[in-house]
């Protein structure tokens with residue numbers, strides 16, 4: 178995802194006492210209808226519908242140039258949409274005030290203009306912008322940076338910086354957290370710790386998380402629901418298993434015949450094929466393996482259909498009316514376009 182102009186801004190004073198209209202528990206935290214965006218007359222978002230509910234971890238997945246950054250920047254209030262209706266935490270992001278902004282956490286690219294600050298100082302400084310911040314020392318422990326508390330930001334490793342980005346994003350106890358490719362540069366252990374942290378925020382604190390990522394494994398591991406955005410359209414949306422099941426991709430059965438020939442067959446009914454193989458075979462079947470369609474199959478299918486100029490959304494079998502937020506609120510109708 179591209180680094181955007183707002184990545185190095187210092188947060189505005191967030192002590193404003195005005196608030197936007199409180200949400201009812203059934204209202205989506207994020208709602209978009211027919212969201213469209215064009216840059217200089219070129220359409221890049223073609224009517225996106227989204228409903229994301231409280232406590233849900235929602236991943237926006239898509240190839241380069243699909244429109245993820247554009248969508249997220251509109252939802253964050255950093256970019257003006259061309260048309261459509263958008264509500265985030267009950268407000269139009271284009272008119273979100275400081276109190277509204279204080280309810281949102283952003284984990285963007287690194288905070289490049291704070292290189293000389295020490296980690297703990299920077300966190301403590303950011304904490305002063307919020308009415309009910311987390312304790313900086315606890316937060317450092319939460320993101321695994323206690324040992325780096327006195328280190329200058331520009332002496333941190335890439336992964337440690339990213340952890341600091343996460344800490345800065347959640348210091349104000351946000352209700353809604355935007356994570357922009359958050360684990361880029363993380364080693365596997367740091368990535369695991371980060372996933373645990375995000376799950377904890379969603380499960381224990383009801384934080385709603387919108388994650389953008391290219392990483393299918395991360396999306397599958399973390400997200401309650403995933404929307405696949407391809408060329409400015411949501412091509413499929415659902416839980417990871419719904420998306421994998423809904424792929425036009427079929428299961429693949431592999432085995433080795435008696436004469437040593439490796440065989441593979443794609444089928445929508447692998448159990449029937451396996452049953453037939455057993456029925457017709459004189460003995461055990463060598464190297465029998467059934468590979469179910471994966472999220473990656475669905476993803477590649479959507480992207481390739483788009484490249485082929487066909488309608489990648491047509492047979493996904495997922496999208497409309499699928500999935501609910503973790504707390505079961507709302508109609509869960511994040512829609513495929």
Ligand SMILES: Nc1ncnc2c1ncn2[C@@H]1O[C@H](COP(=O)(O)OP(=O)(O)OP(=O)(O)O)[C@@H](O)[C@H]1O
Pocket residue numbers: 178179216217221239240241242243244245246247248
């Ligand atoms: N400021 C801009 N002016 C003109 N075109 C833009 C601008 N920002 C993005 N675009 C175009 O809009 C489309 C969507 O871009 P966007 O950055 O939202 O995609 P993305 O899914 O975030 O991609 P990536 O994963 O590569 O970051 C692309 O074709 C991009 O070239």
